[in-house]
Amino acid sequence: MSRLANELTIGIDIGGTSVRAAVVDAEGTMLDTLRAATPPTATALEHCLDRLVSELRDRWTVHAVGLAIAGFLSPDRQTVRFAPHLAWREVAVPAEMTQRWGLPVFAEHDANSAAVAELHFGAAARGHNTLVLALGTGIGAGMLMGGEIYRGSFGVAPEFGHIVVVPDGRPCGCGKHGCLERYCSGTGLVDTVVELLAQSEPGHSVLAAESQADPGSLTGRRVAAAAAEGDPIAVAAFASLARWLGQGMAMIADVFDPDLIVIAGGLGAASGLYLDEAREHYTTMVTGAGHRQLARIRPTQLGESAGVIGAAKVAELGLAALAEATAYPGGHAQ
Known part of the structure; x- marks a missing residue:
């Protein structure tokens, strides 16, 4: 190993579609990675995590694990209360995984993990009040205020994926209709x-032929690839995404007034297909357009790896906090 073993942690990004795990060093470099499909039950998910951690520990000496979880966590991040795309409900995941693995385990919201990664290693390094929007299976959001994660009073802020941008629009799993997530996530793009x-004439799109032959072939990744090749349906779909994303960012800016917005997640890696257009919509839709300073809008520098790298950084920071608490059990050193 080229790095000291005590600098290594495992980060695991647990999304609605896939689980990605990596050994990460103190500079945010991924040294080893594994990926698996997200299992549908809590038991199967936990067994999947067991396998990934075991395989990585067979090859590396690590000292902690960080979990980036797409769901609501308690304010102390010790309990997963609800995860719309996962099976956990009111489960003390860090404690259970610590017992299973014999390693300190720390949990964080997946978008907050991405925000931590972008802050320390990526596009958010120079932001003061920063919004990180993670466009994946759903939409996660992380807010950094003065470099610190904002969690709200009860640990669930911010859920910007569920602001309504289309009144009476598509139904959302949260119970509302027209949420940003239903138009700007990977699943929303497919819809x-x-x-x-x-609405189109047959024969004008490669996606049309593919979807007729195999409806399951329509994924966010495939639509992005088709758009890059100029497929008219895919291009139109990204134009729609750009419109609603611009409107969503404008609504958020009216409340939060960030100086930087970073677009992360799986679709963040394809931002060249829509970000310029989304930025134009944001510029015209934000309140006071033309008479206020606007946020810089940047694509992720870490791509789909932000959640994994951030989870590993959360584990590193958690270990440091444990060490400090052990060294100074009555408080900080004077």
Whole structure:
């Protein structure tokens, strides 16, 4: 190993579609990675995590694990209260995993993990009040205020994926209709393609032929690849995403007034297909357009790895906090 072993932690990004794990060093470099499909039950998910951690520990000496979880966590991040795309409900995940693995385990919201990674190693390094929007299976959001994560009073802020941008729009798993997530996530992008295909003439899109032959072939990744190749349906779908993303960012800016917005997540890696157009919509839709300073809007520098790297950084910071508490059990050193 080229790094001291005590600098290594495991970061695991647990999303609605896939679970990605990596050994990460103190500079945010991923040394070893594994990926698996997200299992549908809590028991299967925990067994999946067991396997990933075991495989990585067979090859590396690590001292802690960080979990980036797409769901609501308690304010102390010791309990996963609800995860719309995962099976955990009111589960003390860090404590259970600590017992299973014999390692300190720390949990964080997946978008907050991405924000931590972008702050320390990526696009948010120079932001003061920063919004990180993670566009993946759903939409996660992290807010950094003066470099610190803002969690709200009860640990669930911010859920910007569930602000309503389309009144009476598509139904959302949260119970509302027209949420940003239903138009600007990977699943929302696929829904837009399905709607556009239903309205289009046959034979004008490669996606049309593919979806007729195999409806399961329509994924956010495939739509992004088709858009990059100029497929008209895919291009139109990203134009729709850009419109609603611009409106969503404008609504958020009216409340939060960030100086920097970072677009992360799986679709963040494809930001070249829509970010310029989204930025234009944001510029015209924000209140006071033309008479106020606007946030810089940047794509992720870490791509889909932000959640994993951030989770590993959360573990590193958690270890440091444990060491300090052990060294000075009555408080900080004077």
